[in-house]
Amino acid sequence: MDIRKAIPIGVESYKEMIGSDYYYIDKTLLIMDLLTQKSKVTLFTRPRRFGKTLAQSMLRTFFEEEIDIEGKVVDNSWYFAGKKIMEAGEQYIFHMGKYPVIFLSMKSAKQPDFDIAYHRILTDIISEFERHAYLLEGNVLTLSQKKLYNAILDHTAGMADYTFSLKFLSDCLTKYHHQKTIILIDEYDVPLENAYFKGYYNQMVDFMRSLLESALKTNDSLQFAVITGCLRISRESIFTGLNNLEVVSVLDENYAEHFGFTQDEINSLLSFYNVSHIKDDVKNWYNGYLFGDTEIYNPWSIINYVKDTIYHNTAFPKPYWSNTSSNNIIQELVVKADSSTVQEIERLLAGESIKKPVHEDITYGDIYQSKDNLWNFLFFTGYLKAVDRSFQSDMIYLEMKIPNREVRYIYNNTIKEWFYRKTEAMDFSALYHAVFSGDTETLENFLKKQLSESISFMDSAEKFYHGFLLGLLGSLQGYRKKSNLESGNGRYDITLIPYDEQQPAVILELKRAKKFMDMEKLCQEALQQIDEKNYADFLIEEGYSLIMKYGICFCKKSCKVKISKEL
Numbered sequence: 001m002d003i004r005k006a007i008p009i010g011v012e013s014y015k016e017m018i019g020s021d022y023y024y025i026d027k028t029l030l031i032m033d034l035l036t037q038k039s040k041v042t043l044f045t046r047p048r049r050f051g052k053t054l055a056q057s058m059l060r061t062f063f064e065e066e067i068d069i070e071g072k073v074v075d076n077s078w079y080f081a082g083k084k085i086m087e088a089g090e091q092y093i094f095h096m097g098k099y100p101v102i103f104l105s106m107k108s109a110k111q112p113d114f115d116i117a118y119h120r121i122l123t124d125i126i127s128e129f130e131r132h133a134y135l136l137e138g139n140v141l142t143l144s145q146k147k148l149y150n151a152i153l154d155h156t157a158g159m160a161d162y163t164f165s166l167k168f169l170s171d172c173l174t175k176y177h178h179q180k181t182i183i184l185i186d187e188y189d190v191p192l193e194n195a196y197f198k199g200y201y202n203q204m205v206d207f208m209r210s211l212l213e214s215a216l217k218t219n220d221s222l223q224f225a226v227i228t229g230c231l232r233i234s235r236e237s238i239f240t241g242l243n244n245l246e247v248v249s250v251l252d253e254n255y256a257e258h259f260g261f262t263q264d265e266i267n268s269l270l271s272f273y274n275v276s277h278i279k280d281d282v283k284n285w286y287n288g289y290l291f292g293d294t295e296i297y298n299p300w301s302i303i304n305y306v307k308d309t310i311y312h313n314t315a316f317p318k319p320y321w322s323n324t325s326s327n328n329i330i331q332e333l334v335v336k337a338d339s340s341t342v343q344e345i346e347r348l349l350a351g352e353s354i355k356k357p358v359h360e361d362i363t364y365g366d367i368y369q370s371k372d373n374l375w376n377f378l379f380f381t382g383y384l385k386a387v388d389r390s391f392q393s394d395m396i397y398l399e400m401k402i403p404n405r406e407v408r409y410i411y412n413n414t415i416k417e418w419f420y421r422k423t424e425a426m427d428f429s430a431l432y433h434a435v436f437s438g439d440t441e442t443l444e445n446f447l448k449k450q451l452s453e454s455i456s457f458m459d460s461a462e463k464f465y466h467g468f469l470l471g472l473l474g475s476l477q478g479y480r481k482k483s484n485l486e487s488g489n490g491r492y493d494i495t496l497i498p499y500d501e502q503q504p505a506v507i508l509e510l511k512r513a514k515k516f517m518d519m520e521k522l523c524q525e526a527l528q529q530i531d532e533k534n535y536a537d538f539l540i541e542e543g544y545s546l547i548m549k550y551g552i553c554f555c556k557k558s559c560k561v562k563i564s565k566e567l
Contacts, residue, residue, distance in 0.1 A: 008303060026083055028080060031085050040222070041227065043248065045232050045249045045250065048230060050299060052187065055258065059184055060182075061079055062080060062085070062095075063096070099223055102169055103128065103184045106121060106191050110194045117194065126155070129169060136149060162211075164214050166212075166214065180223035182223050183222060184226050184227075188227050188229045192204055193231075213239070253292025256294035260297060261302055266297055273309075278305070282297070289385055305320065349412070356372050357395045357396065378400075384400040385400060386400055424475065430442065432476055436504055447469075447552075451554075451558070470483060470494060478499055479497060479499070495535075501545070504547065507539075507547065509549075510526065510553075511554070512553070519558070522553040527564050
C-alpha cells in the first residue's frame, strides 16, 4: 500500500507536522479568527487530546519573530504554504513573524507534591528564558534586568521573581523587538487538577494565581494571550480582575471547528487513505461531541484507528482515548455515588439522558459542594455531551448523554474496576455459606443488597448480572470458577468446581426477567435447562458425589433463587 503521508500519532509540534510531511487537517484559520476578534486574552477549554497543543504550536510558528542561535531571524513562512490562512487576505498574513512569543506548556506538572511540581513548572519557564537568551547580548537590557535574567536562568531567583517571570520576560522581549509580546500557555489547568488529587491544591492555586495575574493583567507588554485547558478555573481567582478574558468553552459555537475534526474533515481523511469503509464505526465510536452546534469527532482516536486500519493492526475500533490519561473524575463520581447518582449513571449507560444545571466557573475544590458540580466536570472534560439546552430560573440547564461507544467503554471499565476493588475488601463468608448450605433466602437477601449498591455497567443486563455474580464469587477459596464453557449439550453460565471431590460442586444458571412476576417461572426454567442440557455430566464423570444446581433470576435490583441437588 502506498501511504503518501504519515499519520501523526502524538505529533504536537506544528513544525514537525508540516516539515516531516505528516497528514495535517488544516486548522490555520484559527489565526484569522483570533486576529479578527482581537480579544486580549482568550481561554479555550476543550477535552484532552483534542488538538490544543498542536494549535498553540501552530500559533507560535505563525506569529513568532524567531531568533536563531546566531542572532538571525528565522523565516517560518514556508510552513504555511498552501494553507488556508494564506488565502485569507493580506491583513492577516501581515502579522506573520512579527511578534516575540512566550510559549509555556504545563502538561508535565503532575508531580506528587507541591515542591516537585513547582520546580517542574520553573524548569519549563527557565527553558523559555534560555530560548530567548539572545536578549542578554548587547545593551538592550539594563544591568539590573540582566542580573535578574541570569538569576532566573541559574535557579537562584526567589519565588517572587519566578511568579513575576512571564511578565518580566515579556517586558524584555518587547524592549528588544520593539513589538508587544504574545503569550501562549498550554494546559494551564493540569497542575491544578493534579494538585487537587494529590492534596496540595491551595498551594498550587496561590502560585498559579500570581504567575498568571502578573502576565495577563495590566501587562503593557502584552499583545494578546491564548490559554488552553480542559476547564475554566476562575472562582478561586486564578484570573482575578481580568476583565479582558474571553472564555470559549464547548458550549460556544465561536471557534467550534478549530479543535477536533468535523464531518467534512473526517470524510477527506478516510478518503485520502482509502478506508471509507470504516466510516460507520468511526461515527459510532468517536463522534458525538457538540461544540456549540457543530458536530465534532475525537481527533486522537480517529488518527489512531485510521493508522491501525491501514496497517492491519486491528479489525475493530478500540478505546484509544481511555489510555491517554487518568479517569480520576469518573472514579470520583462512581466511588462517592449515592442511590440517586447510581440511577442516573445507569440511565446514561442505557443510552438515556439526564438534565442538569451547568455553570463554567467551577473549581476542583467545588466538586462536592453540590451534586450537580461533578456532572459539570464530566461535561466540560468530554465525558458527556449536550443534546439540548434550556434557560430556567436564571440557570442554563443541559440535557446530557454519553457521547459515543468509546466513552461508554471508559464508564464501563471504571465502574468494573471500582466494583472489583469493592468486592476485594468485603467479607463474603455469609454468601459462600448460603451457597453451599442451600440457604436460598440468605443468598437472595445478600444478592439484593449488593445489587442495590452496584451500577449496571455492561452493554446488556445479562452480561452485567453474569459479571456481578462472578465478582462476588471471585475470592472463594478451594474452588475453580468456570464460566460459559461447553458442557453436555449447551453452554452453562457459572460452575464452581471443588479441588476436593468430597465437597459439593455448584452449577448456577442465570436468567433475567423484565417483570417481577416472571421471576419464579424463569428460575424453574433455569433449573430445567441445567437438566435438559446435561450441564452436570462432566462433573458426574469426574466423580463429584454432590452437585448443587441453582436457578437464579434477576429483575432490576431484585433476584429470586431456586435450588435442586443431585446426589
